[in-house]
Amino acid sequence: MMWMKSEAKTVIIGGGIIGLSIAYNLAKLGEEDIVVLEKNYLGSGSTFRCGSGIRQQFGDEANISMMKRSVEIWSRMEEELGMDVDFRQTGYLFLLYEESEVQDFKKNVELQNKLGVPSRIITPEEAKEIVPLLNIDGVIAAAWNHTDGKANPFKAVFAYANAARKLGVDIYEYTEAQDIKVENGKIKEVLTNRGSIKTHRVINAANGWAKIINKMVGVNIPIEPYKHQGIKTEPIKQGQIEPMVVSFKHGGVYMTQEAEQGGIIGGYGLKYGPTFDMTPTYEYLRGASYRFSQIVPALKHVNIIRVWGGYYAETPDGNAAIGRIKELDEYYLAAGFSGHGFMLAPVVSEMVAEYIVYGKTEKPLWFYDPYRFERGEFRGKAVQMG
Amino acid sequence: MSDKSKIIICRCNDVTQKDIEDLIDQGITDIEEIKRLTRIGMGPCQGRTCIPLVAAIIARKTGKSYEEIGIPATRVPIRPVPAGVLVGDVDEE
Numbered sequence: 001m002m003w004m005k006s007e008a009k010t011v012i013i014g015g016g017i018i019g020l021s022i023a024y025n026l027a028k029l030g031e032e033d034i035v036v037l038e039k040n041y042l043g044s045g046s047t048f049r050c051g052s053g054i055r056q057q058f059g060d061e062a063n064i065s066m067m068k069r070s071v072e073i074w075s076r077m078e079e080e081l082g083m084d085v086d087f088r089q090t091g092y093l094f095l096l097y098e099e100s101e102v103q104d105f106k107k108n109v110e111l112q113n114k115l116g117v118p119s120r121i122i123t124p125e126e127a128k129e130i131v132p133l134l135n136i137d138g139v140i141a142a143a144w145n146h147t148d149g150k151a152n153p154f155k156a157v158f159a160y161a162n163a164a165r166k167l168g169v170d171i172y173e174y175t176e177a178q179d180i181k182v183e184n185g186k187i188k189e190v191l192t193n194r195g196s197i198k199t200h201r202v203i204n205a206a207n208g209w210a211k212i213i214n215k216m217v218g219v220n221i222p223i224e225p226y227k228h229q230g231i232k233t234e235p236i237k238q239g240q241i242e243p244m245v246v247s248f249k250h251g252g253v254y255m256t257q258e259a260e261q262g263g264i265i266g267g268y269g270l271k272y273g274p275t276f277d278m279t280p281t282y283e284y285l286r287g288a289s290y291r292f293s294q295i296v297p298a299l300k301h302v303n304i305i306r307v308w309g310g311y312y313a314e315t316p317d318g319n320a321a322i323g324r325i326k327e328l329d330e331y332y333l334a335a336g337f338s339g340h341g342f343m344l345a346p347v348v349s350e351m352v353a354e355y356i357v358y359g360k361t362e363k364p365l366w367f368y369d370p371y372r373f374e375r376g377e378f379r380g381k382a383v384q385m386g
Numbered sequence: 387m388s389d390k391s392k393i394i395i396c397r398c399n400d401v402t403q404k405d406i407e408d409l410i411d412q413g414i415t416d417i418e419e420i421k422r423l424t425r426i427g428m429g430p431c432q433g434r435t436c437i438p439l440v441a442a443i444i445a446r447k448t449g450k451s452y453e454e455i456g457i458p459a460t461r462v463p464i465r466p467v468p469a470g471v472l473v474g475d476v477d478e479e
Contacts, residue, residue, distance in 0.1 A: 041418045152468055154422035173416070173472030234430045234466055261399065261425065289469035306461045307429050351387060 004172055007198040009033035011190045012205055013177045013213050016047040018334055018341055019154070019205035020160040020171070021349030024081075027167035029357040034169045035197060037190070039176035039209075040333035043157035046207050047342055047358035051230055051254060051267060051386055052242075053244045054343040055092045055148035056117045059108045059383050062367035063319070063340075064115045066347050069264070069363070073346035074151060083159035086152035091243035093127060094143040095134075101248065105143040108383070112145070117119045123207060131241055133296045138249075146308040150256055153342055160345075179204075180216040180261025185328045187217070189320075201330040203352070208276075208311035210335030217328055221321050222368045223336035225311040226273035228386055229284045235262035245295060253291040253383035264299065266292065267386045271312065312339040315373065318382040322348060322354070322368035332356065333370050339384055395443070396436040398429020406440055410447050417444060421458050430466050433458065 010026060012019045015038025023036050038044070054074055057069040071089075078084045086188040096102050105121060112119045120143075127142040128134050161171055172194070180202060181189040190197045204213045208225040236257070241264060243258040255266030268286050268291050285307045294298040314323055325331040334352050337344060349361065354361040367379065390404040401424045409420055417440060420426065426440055427433030441455050463472075472478025 041416050043422065044418065087409050092454065114413045156420075158423060233469070261429075282462070285462060286472050289472040293469050293475065300473070301468055303466030304463060304469055304472060305432060306428070307463075308461055313421060 002172065004175065004194050005035060005170055005197060006195065008035040008170070009199065010035065010203065011197055011199045012036045012203045013190070014038065014045070014205035014207060014209075015042045015171060015173065016205065016207060016341070017043065017160060017350065018181040018207065018337070019203070020157060022203060022334060022352050023169045023171070024160050024164040024167065024204060025349045025353035026356060027164055027169050029353050031357060032168060036164070036169060036171045037175045037192060038171070038173045038175050042134040042161055042171070043153065043174050045209065046313065047153050047157050048310050049152050049230065049308060050342040052150045052153055052258070052265065053092070053254065053256065054087070054150055055145070055244065057092055057094065057112060057119055057143060057145050057148060057383065059106065059111070059172055060380050061111065061115065062364040063233045063382060064112055064117060064364065066344060068115060070344055070347035071149075073350070074149070077156070077159065077346070080242050081159040081160065081163040084153060085155040085159050086259045087149060089147050089149040089153070090256070090259070091130070091144060091146040093130060093243045093245050094147035095127065095139050095245065095247040095249070096141045096143065097138050097247070099140070099229055101122050102141045107161045109143060117145060118147060119143060130243060131245060133298050134245070135241055135295060135297050148244065150259065152260065153314050156342070175352040177213060181212070182217055182328055184330050187328065187331060201210050203332045203334065205328070205334050207335045207337060208342060210313060210333065217331060219325050219327060219331070221333060221336070222316055222373050223313050223321060224274035225276060226271045226314050227275050227309050228267060228271050228312050228339070229279060229280055229288070229307055229309045230265060230267040230303055231285060231288045232306045233264040233299065234262065234305050236302055238262050241296065246385055247295055248385065250291045250294055251287070253288070253295060254385050255292055255295065256373070263305070264292070264302070269386060278311070280307040280309050280313060307376065312386075314338045317378040317380070320344070320348070320368050321370035323365060325370065338382065339386055340382065395439045396424065396426040396429065398431050399425045400411065401426050401436070403443065406443050410444065410452055415448050415450070417441060417455050420443055420444070427458055432461070
């Protein structure tokens with residue numbers, strides 16, 4: 001086993017894209033002595049299980065502006081982190097079947113346009129031009145934004161981890177935070193299966209497992225792990241389903257073709273939980289196969305090679321809980337991403353690092369305030385599928 | 387000596403022995419991480435051919451035992467099945 005530090009200025013719990021990107025951004029702003037703890041291997045929790053989509057088509061100002069910034073970072077990530085993460089702006093296409101859906105998406109598009117996101121409502125025929133294999137029976141319109149896209153979660157995790165290491169961050173895998181010692185409201189030590197690390201600052205980036213870490217310090221914020229799943233087909237000819245195609249009419253189904261490999265990856269909204277079980281289910285495999293072939297009938301003849309489980313760490317309003325916890329010093333939470341952690345990571349980590357280092361940020365941290373739930377102040381439910 | 391850049395370990399995703407040994411030389415010796423970075427075991431064969439070969443390369447280069455290396459999770463369906471067959475719309479040949 002690798003040697004481990006016995007003392008650190010900052011301990012980040014969770015080696016997924018959120019924890020690693022926060023470590024990177026803190027180090028970039030000059031912070032030293034940062035440790036990341038991952039109980040399994042990097043990305044093993046939720047990042048490597050995600051659907052890979054990156055979109056700005058949200059329905060509220062905070063998420064739209066955050067994602068606009070995030071896409072800026074995604075699009076120059078190779079330059080910044082020194083590794084190509086297969087980011088492709090292949091767009092997001094929402095298929096709309098009801099007049100009420102069209103009205104909702106028109107409102108969202110108006111807000112997105114006001115904030116500089118070039119989304120628009122298009123006709124079913126235009127949608128079919130973008131994805132010729134689409135079944136447009138019953139489709140009355142579609143919402144389309146060509147600057148949305150996707151990236152490779154595996155490469156993105158390694159890109160952030162390597163860039164963080166270059167700036168001096170220590171990353172310990174197979175190292176589980178088992179308890180946090182607090183005295184007089186101050187953090188003293190993080191106990192792990194490999195020994196303890198003295199520290200005064202902990203960042204909980206454990207997402208699906210965040211409530212377990214919160215419990216160690218007596219903090220109670222509603223974040224629960226729900227099992228969602230994904231399926232993947234064998235590779236097919238490139239260029240068949242370039243954008244992320246979404247239909248709420250078909251149970252929140254989403255699908256896209258992987259940029260590098262050419263398999264179709266996606267899922268739908270069937271979820272189980274709260275649970276820490278991640279076993280894939282036959283019910284899901286069948287349900288997702290059915291929905292895939294409803295949207296793109298040709299997929300009936302394509303082999304499904306894999307189904308896997310992962311968490312949406314969900315909060316009551318489907319938006320993350322990010323901020324400093326008041327009950328003790330110095331504890332931060334960045335978790336409960338409700339299925340949007342991968343796409344938001346570049347901008348959330350920038351925001352959290354600014355807040356920790358400068359004590360303030362111009363990004364809408366207030367929107368993700370972990371205490372909004374106890375105040376009964378729920379945000380509009382974030383646009384969510386899968 | 388044979389050219390390791392021409393020895394295919396993963397036929398689904400065209401990963402060579404050299405690709406894998408290069409990662410191990412960079413310090414990436416965890417089979418789960420090698421899987422994600424090279425996508426060995428993630429193609430239509432789902433690891434039947436390549437995973438034992440990769441485990442052997444890791445064992446030889448690092449001295450780890452097969453127990454330590456472990457094997458990634460096997461996921462359903464065990465062999466590829468057309469979506470239409472799962473749905474009951476298409477007959478299996």
